[in-house]
Amino acid sequence: MKVESFLPDNYTPAEDEPFMNDRQLEYFRVKLLKWKAELLGDSKHTIEGLQDSTRNIPDIADRASEETDRALELRTRDRQRKLVAKIDSALRRIDEGEYGYCEETGEPISLKRLDARPIATLSLEAQERHERRERVHRDD
Structure with missing residues (x-):
């Protein structure tokens, strides 16, 4: 799937430009759409592969191995x-003007974090606090 964009191919968001300006929003929109297209393409191949591999395997060890592979593939597809x-939620946040800002603090999420994880909804600091709280509650 080709994703159209008005950005030059070598554009990367920079800290010295206004945060979440039109160019940055377009950069992340395109990045998210390409990622989504890739995931959907992988899913299509998996479904086709599962349909093709539905066969009766007489050897019990081979059958067990194939079932394990199939279960792993289905878990991956579920993730x-x-x-x-x-990704759809992040695209919605772009449309609503909320993308790039921490859901907890309202502060901007760093461009490096968004570039590495464009679906991030928390700043690095808020994410670390969230993970510490989870660890504390898990240890109870």
Whole structure:
């Protein structure tokens, strides 16, 4: 899937430009759309592969191995399905003008963090606090 964009191919968001200006929003929109297209393409191949591999295997060890592979593939696809939902949510935040800002503090999320994880909804500091709280509650 080709994603159209008005940005030059070598554009990368920079700290010295206004935060979440039109160019940065377009950069992240394109990045998210390409990632989503890649995930959906992988899912399509998986479904086709699962349909093709539905056969009766007489050897019990081979059958068990194939079932394990299939279960692993389905778990991976389920994680990717959840990821597509997060990508859709990030695209919605772009449309609503909320993208790039921490849901907890309202502060800007760093461009480096967004570039590495464009679905991020928390700043690095808020994410670390969240993970510390989870660890404390898990240890209870």
